[in-house]
Amino acid sequence: MIRKAAFSDAPAIAAVHVDSWKTTYRGIVPDAYLETLAVEEKQALWEKGLSQADHSVFVAEEHGRVVGFISGGRNRASDGPAARYDGELYAVYLLKEAQGKGWGRRLVQALARDLAQKGIHSLVVWVLAANPSRGFYERLGGEKLAEERVEIGGTVLSEWCYGWQDIQTMN
Numbered sequence: 001m002i003r004k005a006a007f008s009d010a011p012a013i014a015a016v017h018v019d020s021w022k023t024t025y026r027g028i029v030p031d032a033y034l035e036t037l038a039v040e041e042k043q044a045l046w047e048k049g050l051s052q053a054d055h056s057v058f059v060a061e062e063h064g065r066v067v068g069f070i071s072g073g074r075n076r077a078s079d080g081p082a083a084r085y086d087g088e089l090y091a092v093y094l095l096k097e098a099q100g101k102g103w104g105r106r107l108v109q110a111l112a113r114d115l116a117q118k119g120i121h122s123l124v125v126w127v128l129a130a131n132p133s134r135g136f137y138e139r140l141g142g143e144k145l146a147e148e149r150v151e152i153g154g155t156v157l158s159e160w161c162y163g164w165q166d167i168q169t170m171n
């Protein structure tokens with residue numbers, strides 16, 4: 001099932017976050033950087049995020065176990081083509097074994113409904129160009145808006161921005 005995340009989900013979300021980063025970005029982001037990722041540090045960040053009322057977070061649960069999450073809120077971009085959109089999908093991560101079963105789409109739909117209730121009607125997401133999950137955003141109708149360089153663990157990578165002018169078309 002999909003449900004709104006609670007503060008007490010921070011450890012489980014952090015564990016999925018770190019695990020999914022390691023499986024998703026191996027071979028894209030330097031190994032040395034991936035090895036530094038620690039669940040305790042991410043947990044502290046999630047506890048902060050889950051305390052913010054304007055931050056929407058949902059989890060996917062299989063047999064009582066958190067296997068994925070999505071988070072979003074107001075768009076952080078202040079300039080460029082992305083800044084014309086109100087909302088942003090900050091992160092969506094599933095454990096490897098939970099991918100390809102429809103959880104990603106259901107999480108996006110839950111986030112889109114929640115943001116629309118908060119008066120947010122358009123959305124962007126940033127994704128590493130080398131991440132095959134780009135195809136997921138394209139499948140959901142995202143339009144490529146911009147491209148930027150980001151530095152992760154000492155390596156410069158290309159990041160693409162996808163946008164939806166109407167959040168209700170994200171399906």
Ligand SMILES: CC(C)(COP(=O)(O)OP(=O)(O)OC[C@H]1O[C@@H](n2cnc3c(N)ncnc32)[C@H](O)[C@@H]1OP(=O)(O)O)[C@@H](O)C(=O)NCCC(=O)NCCS
Nearest residue numbers: 092093094099100101102103104105127132133135136139
């Ligand atoms: C990206 C992710 C959230 C997608 O969730 P998912 O549950 O695997 O995807 P779904 O099963 O809901 O797929 C929905 C649709 O998107 C398509 N899709 C999913 N991943 C895709 C991909 N990499 N390329 C192309 N299409 C993809 C599916 O085939 C499905 O299409 P359909 O309607 O024709 O059946 C998930 O795979 C994931 O966590 N990946 C690793 C982490 C990651 O990269 N996160 C994004 C960081 S920006």
